[in-house]
Amino acid sequence: DTEVTQTPKHLVMGMTNKKSLKCEQHMGHRAMYWYKQKAKKPPELMFVYSYEKLSINESVPSRFSPECPNSSLLNLHLHALQPEDSALYLCASYSEETQYFGPGTRLLVL
Amino acid sequence: QQPVQSPQAVILREGEDAVINCSSSKALYSVHWYRQKHGEAPVFLMILLKGGEQKGHEKISASFNEKKQQSSLYLTASQLSYSGTYFCGTERDGYNTDKLIFGTGTRLQVFP
Numbered sequence A: 001d002t003e004v005t006q007t008p009k010h011l012v013m014g015m016t017n018k019k020s021l022k023c024e025q026h027m028g029h030r031a032m033y034w035y036k037q038k039a040k041k042p043p044e045l046m047f048v049y050s051y052e053k054l055s056i057n058e059s060v061p062s063r064f065s066p067e068c069p070n071s072s073l074l075n076l077h078l079h080a081l082q083p084e085d086s087a088l089y090l091c092a093s094y095s096e097e098t099q100y101f102g103p104g105t106r107l108l109v110l
Numbered sequence B: 001q002q003p004v005q006s007p008q009a010v011i012l013r014e015g016e017d018a019v020i021n022c023s024s025s026k027a028l029y030s031v032h033w034y035r036q037k038h039g040e041a042p043v044f045l046m047i048l049l050k051g052g053e054q055k056g057h058e059k060i061s062a063s064f065n066e067k068k069q070q071s072s073l074y075l076t077a078s079q080l081s082y083s084g085t086y087f088c089g090t091e092r093d094g095y096n097t098d099k100l101i102f103g104t105g106t107r108l109q110v111f112p
Helices: none
Strands: A004-007 A010-013 A018-025 A031-037 A044-050 A053-057 A064-070 A073-079 A087-095 A098-101 A105-109 B004-006 B009-013 B018-023 B030-036 B043-048 B054-057 B060-065 B070-075 B084-091 B100-102 B106-111
Touching (some): A004 A087, A010 A018, A018 A031, A018 A087, A031 A073, A044 A064, A053 A064, A098 B043, B004 B084, B009 B018, B018 B084, B018 B106, B030 B060, B030 B070, B043 B054, B043 B060
Parallel strands (some): A010 A105, B009 B106
Antiparallel strands (some): A031 A044, A044 A053, A087 A098, B004 B018, B018 B070, B030 B043, B030 B084, B054 B060, B060 B070, B084 B100
16 A cells, blocks of 8 residues: 545635644655645645654744654644645655655645 | 756657756755646655666656756656656755755646
8 A cells, every 4th residue: 555645635714713634644654744835836845754753844834733643644733824825735755765645635725 | 955947848749758957056865756747746756866876667767966966857758648747856964855855847748
């Protein structure tokens, strides 16, 4: 099984809402990532978890809060987002010189 | 710090070849290549770990010139399925992809 799954596929939220994005992989990969991608732009790294510990935070605003409950699961908690946070949020995992991306969650903040 | 890719866009007929370049101003540890189709997630193509390394599968191959801090992706006898945006990803520090920076992207369109 070489799949990374993400839920939900689409999310619309208001600026006062609290929501969470979920990412799951059952490949035993030790590293998991959150990326943000705007239209026609490359993915931008947000967070990296290595062995369930946050190893990289690319100066992401605190309204984004990552969580890694176990080695298979990665969450991104969203609170008080701004319209400019609307984007495709991608999760990825890495092992043995291969990176696997999930299908992404397309987020719209109104 | 972001790697620069050239060209920005390529238009091909089926069967034609293309080369996409990725250049960095910083020393590189490795180079990754991805293809992303519209509305989909990036798909990993390959990773090059050593300067001078060349890799390939089917008609897509890549090289990594560590001294020049650049990599090239070669698409041979292009197919319609090759259409998409190609990104290189460069990693400047140590182990695996713990800090992967994506290049500016090259949009490739293949027509019948």
